[in-house]
Amino acid sequence: MATPAVSRSVVKKVLAVETSEGVGATVRRSIGSLALRNLTPFLMLDHARVSKGAGFPDHPHRGQATVSYMLKGESKHEDSAGHFGTIKAGGVQWMCAGRGIIHSEMPTETADSPEPEALQLWVDLPKKFKMVEPSYQELDPDQVLIAYPQGPDGPVKIKVISGISHGVESPVRPLGGCWYFHVIFNRKGSVFQSIPPGWTTFLYILNGNVTVGSDPTVHNQFYTLVLSAKGEETGVSITATADNTDFVLIAGEPLDQEVVQYGPFVMTSNAEIQQAIFDYRHGQNGFEKAHVWKSKLGNR
Numbered sequence: 072m073a074t075p076a077v078s079r080s081v082v083k084k085v086l087a088v089e090t091s092e093g094v095g096a097t098v099r100r101s102i103g104s105l106a107l108r109n110l111t112p113f114l115m116l117d118h119a120r121v122s123k124g125a126g127f128p129d130h131p132h133r134g135q136a137t138v139s140y141m142l143k144g145e146s147k148h149e150d151s152a153g154h155f156g157t158i159k160a161g162g163v164q165w166m167c168a169g170r171g172i173i174h175s176e177m178p179t180e181t182a183d184s185p186e187p188e189a190l191q192l193w194v195d196l197p198k199k200f201k202m203v204e205p206s207y208q209e210l211d212p213d214q215v216l217i218a219y220p221q222g223p224d225g226p227v228k229i230k231v232i233s234g235i236s237h238g239v240e241s242p243v244r245p246l247g248g249c250w251y252f253h254v255i256f257n258r259k260g261s262v263f264q265s266i267p268p269g270w271t272t273f274l275y276i277l278n279g280n281v282t283v284g285s286d287p288t289v290h291n292q293f294y295t296l297v298l299s300a301k302g303e304e305t306g307v308s309i310t311a312t313a314d315n316t317d318f319v320l321i322a323g324e325p326l327d328q329e330v331v332q333y334g335p336f337v338m339t340s341n342a343e344i345q346q347a348i349f350d351y352r353h354g355q356n357g358f359e360k361a362h363v364w365k366s367k368l369g370n371r
Contacts, residue, residue, distance in 0.1 A: 076263050078284040078308040079272060079298035083107070087118060087275070087293050093190070095122040101275065101295035102192070109330065110271055110297065112247060112323045114193035114337060118275070121146070121187045126177035129366050131183050131358065132168035134201045134337040136194045136245065139164045139176070140232060140253070140319075142277070144187030149368045150174035151207055151360040158189075161212030163232050165243055167196070167300040171350065171357025175366035190275070190319060192251070198328050198339050200246045202357075208243045216241060226260030228309070229253070234322070236264060248324030256311035264320060265306040272298040272307065272322040279316025283310050300325075 072359055085106045087099035096119055101107055103115030110112025126146075139146070140163045146166065149155045151173040153154060158164050178187040196203075210232070218229040218239035229236045241292075252264065256279070262264040266272050274281075275295045279294075282289055283296060289312055298307055307320070329339045336347040348357040354363070 074265075074305050076308065077303050078263070079266070079300070079304045080284045080307070081288070081290070081296045082299050084290065085295045085297070085298040087116075087212060092119075095305040096120065096126070102273070107295065107297070108363065111325045111330070112195040112249070113273070113321070114195050114196055114330070114332070115293065116193075116275060117191045118277075119189055119191060121178045122191075126368075128177070128368075129173055129175045129364075130335055131173045131351055131361065133165075133171045133334045133357065134168065134343075135196055135197055136165060136167045138192040138194065138232075138251065139166070140190045140192075140251075142188040142190065144185045145179035145298070146187050146189060147179055147368055148174060148176050149366040150205075151364040156209065158209075160314065161213065161215060161230075162352050163210050163243075165208040165233070165245065167200075167203065167206045168355070169196070169200070169205045169229040171347075173358070173361060173364060175368040177368040185221070191320065193337070194245065194247065194323060195326055195328075195330060195337060196250055197247050197326055198371060201338060201343075203246070210218045210241075210243065214242075220262050221260070226258045227254065227256045229264070230255070230371055247326070250322045252320045253317065254309070254310055255317040256315070259311050260307060261310040263306055263308045266304075266322045267324070267358060268302055269300055269305065269325070271300060271325050274298070274309070274318045274319070274320045276316075278301045278320045278364065279311055279313040279318075281311055281316060281318065284308055292347060314327055
C-alpha cells in the first residue's frame with residue numbers, strides 16, 4: 072500500500088534581509104539570524120553575493136559541515152590539508168570540518184566571469200562526529216543528478232544535491248541525515264516531495280512565488296519558510312504561482328544536543344569551545360598548521 076501524501080505546512084516565515092559581511096560581500100541570512108536562531112540541525116543559511124577582489128580569506132572551522140552551492144559564477148577554495156579546487160555554477164562542495172580545518176574561499180576573477188552568487192548552509196554535526204578528520208564531498212555541475220517528477224517536459228525539475236527525490240538519489244553521504252534539493256519551475260505547477268517523518272524542514276525562495284500545502288497564502292522571494300514536523304506528515308506539497316520560480320528545499324534529522332557556538336567553532340559545551348580556542352591558539356589537535364599555513368588565495 073502506498074504511503075499517503077500528507078503535506079507539511081508553514082509554521083514560521085522569515086525574510087532574509089541583505090547586509091554587508093566580510094570584505095566586499097553582501098549576505099542575506101535567515102537561519103542564524105536573531106529571527107531564526109535555532110533550527111536543529113541547521114546553524115546558518117547565507118545567500119551571498121561576492122564582488123571581485125573580495126571574499127572570505129583564511130579562517131578556521133570545527134564541529135560542523137559547510138555546504139556551498141554555487142548559483143552563479145565560480146569560487147576557488149584552498150585549505151590547510153592541501154585541498155584546492157573550483158566550485159562552478161551549479162556545483163556543490165560539502166565540507167565536514169570535523170576536528171579542525173583552516174580554509175579560504177575567494178571568487179574567480181576573470182574579465183568575463185559573472186559576480187559569484189552562492190548559498191552556504193552550516194549543518195551541525197552529531198556529537199559523535201564532532202572530532203572526525205575533515206573530509207570533502209564535491210559534485211561538479213554535470214554530476215548533480217536531476218529528478219523530473221512529471222517527466223522531462225513537465226513544469227518542474229529537482230536538482231538532488233543530497234537525499235532522494237522521485238527515485239533519484241544523490242551520491243553525497245552526509246554525517247547525519249540531511250536532504251538538499253534545488254527545485255526549479257519553468258512555469259506554474261505543483262510538486263509533492265517526500266521527507267522523512269519528524270525531520271526539520273524549510274525552504275528558501277530564490278525567485279518567484281509559492282504556496283505550501285492547502286494554505287493559499289503566497290510567499291515571495293527571499294523568504295525562508297519553516298515547515299511543520301508532525302508524525303503523520305509524509306512530505307510537502309509546493310505550488311509555484313509564477314513562472315520561473317525556484318527555491319531550495321532542505322530537511323535534516325533533528326539533533327538532541329546542546330549547540331554552543333563561538334564564531335566558526337560549534338560544539339556541545341562551553342568546555343569544548345574553550346578547548347577549540349586553546350587548540351587553535353596553540354596549533355594542536357586538528358589545528359597544527361594554524362600559525363604556519365597561509366593560503367595563496369587569501370593572500371593574493
